Amino acid sequence: MQWIYKRFRFLFSSTKGLILMGIAFAALISALFGMLSGPMADYGIKDVVIRALKMNLDPAEREGRLIVLYHTLAMIVVAVEVYMITDLLKMKDGQRLTINSTITVGYLMVIFGGLPFAYWGHNWAFHGIYIAGLSLIFFAGCMLLVALWPWQKAYQLTDMTYAHTKKGFDMERIAFFAMALTTLISAIFGAIPGSYFGNGFTAFLAENVVREPHKLALDLSVIGHLHIMLALICIAAALIIGRWMDFKGNLHKIAMPLYTAGTIILSMGTWLVVSFEEIAHFIIYGGSTLAMLGALFLVIFSWDKLIRTGLAEKGLKKGNFFQRIAALVRDPLKFGATWQMVFMNFTVSGVGIFTAVKLDEIFRQWQIIDELSILTGHWHILGTLMATILLLYYADLAGLKGKARQWFGWLVIIFSDVAFGAVTIYEMRRLFVIEAEQQPLLNRTTIAGDIGLGVLLLTLAAIMVWRLIDLFKKKGYWANEIEERLTKKDEVAK
């Protein structure tokens, strides 16, 4: 009994255990439900999975199923980020415990309520569990907001190398607070149309209404919701990675106000989509530019730091170009987390901006089925890229060292980027090839995408199996991680 208790304590109460469990659930769900679409369906694997698991996939409910699946995965990622935030930022132990336990119960209810409801027939009691889970996560977010309140004396900075206000309040905490506040408000923009359209089971995917000239306010609300929620999850990840890198100094002092302003302006832009669609886009461009500039400063800081520390390890003060590159890439986990942010510009931000600028001239000349390919690919890449960033951070937290660290890091970076690059070409294929001659391009990009994502999932599986085996050891990593924190910072009064 003690054996089980100790492991449960690790998985359900320690930050690293909670993160591990979240990643394991996300990996399992991605692997299982990924077999129901795309190339896996072509190869006939979908049919086998449906039969083996006795799934009940009514064609009329496909959109509803996808919405539940996307929310399930998103809630796990949100939970993982919250675990990181509650550990990285100062707060009372009681607050940390309450927030973490609430969001854990919430996402587990989302998984075990939503997926059976969506994929194994309608028992509406399961739908109720799913909604209750989402509500708990929202409630955990409210508690997080209270815990993050930045204008408390206990959280005033003593180390002035970090961004701070004149009175010494932590600007980074303000950025986290702004992110949490706007996330909660943005969630409402999904919850209201969700309630409206869900009442009668009239689910639709936002990409399907993009060409409607007169969209309902609730349609626009859904479109705004999905964009801002993904953007805010990314901003949260950038802030978290900044903590990991110990982002500080002048760049930190510039970046934190940019993050805060960017978060607020970007969010307001997406909320305004509901009533002022045309103006809203300009506000969104402004907000996202500010937030992306913040991320750029993080990249500059972390690459400079990696180079400096790498050269110092070799006893060099100023290396030549190749020595500096070697120093930069010597730790694929730390380099990879910010490299993926840079790569995101080629596969997500750049593509998004190009599409927006050339919308009428190019993309609206195509049939909508081809435009949908871009929209769907766009946020699939964004979501998965962001997940790889958190994964690289987790690998560091899990204690990957030496060759295993090198293998894991480089496999994740190279093969995820191969996959994302291939998917980017796939989604934009009409720019390069006409419909009648697209098959060879589709084949190449599909195989490259499959290999990339396959290796990524196998790499993830390897780390999960390693940690699973570790759980069976009496004095495995888990035993130390029960009490370990992500940050060494002092706690405030309990």
Place this chain on the structure above:
Amino acid sequence: MKRLLITLLVLTFVLTACQKVDFQSAPPVFETNIDPSSWTVIPAGPFLQGQFNEQVSIDYDYEIMVTDVTNAQYAEFLNAALADGSAILNNGQIEGYYAGDPFSGTRHEVEIAAGNYIYIPVGDPYLKLNFDGSAFSPKDEWANHPMTMVSWFGAKAYCEYYGWRLPTEMEWEKAARGTDGRPYPWGNEIARNNANYYSSRDPFEDMSRYGSRTTPVGFYNGSTYNGYETINSASPYGVYDMAGNVWQWTANIYDSQHYRYMRGGSKDVYENNLRVWVRNNATPTFTSPGVGFRCVR
């Protein structure tokens, strides 16, 4: 580690290596014994429309073509229209007059003013018609395949030339699913030999080379072709190819937009796009090897 990484990258390259593909390779020729000049009556009355089965009604009987318009039929139309001047050859495309759409200047809306518009691009290598400078004829193996590379204007002109018209979206959907709210014309589930869709493994596709191609109209009628067994996939009213093969233009012109809507899915899309309520849309000048049409009267 370096060696393995290099091996994996080389493997990726080899597996995705370029291969010369003959996109114009001849298809097999099958006779489906479904007459493309036949029509069927859709009786007046209520039916369930859309993904969420909204009860609606069409209060008149109408007839719809049992199959899509074929290349052979369209070639015949072009020859007649060119002869009497209702269609002209201009700058490598067949064009005809259209009286224009109402224009409200809504964001993203493009004005479709009165004027001549494209029916088909004559020089396009994927047009399945021959043109000798004065007359059209179908390319031999493709005569009984659906007419493709035809714009909405070209589809509308064909129907109206014979005194018919394009179906409205509502008419199209009722003909496709009948009155019981089914998601596919033949019922509730889809198998690979129900319809021609992406990677459906019909005798006309080769996904490792040129991809999916059209099947002859009425192909999925329960016949077996050289060992390839099809399921009879007609709609409750006996209409063929209402899911897959080619998207079908419909008649509706909606306020504040210039897009025209298509139904039915095509050879190039996954099965979820073959559900009878799924809509595709494009500008009315759009032509594609995956878009055709049929008429109602």
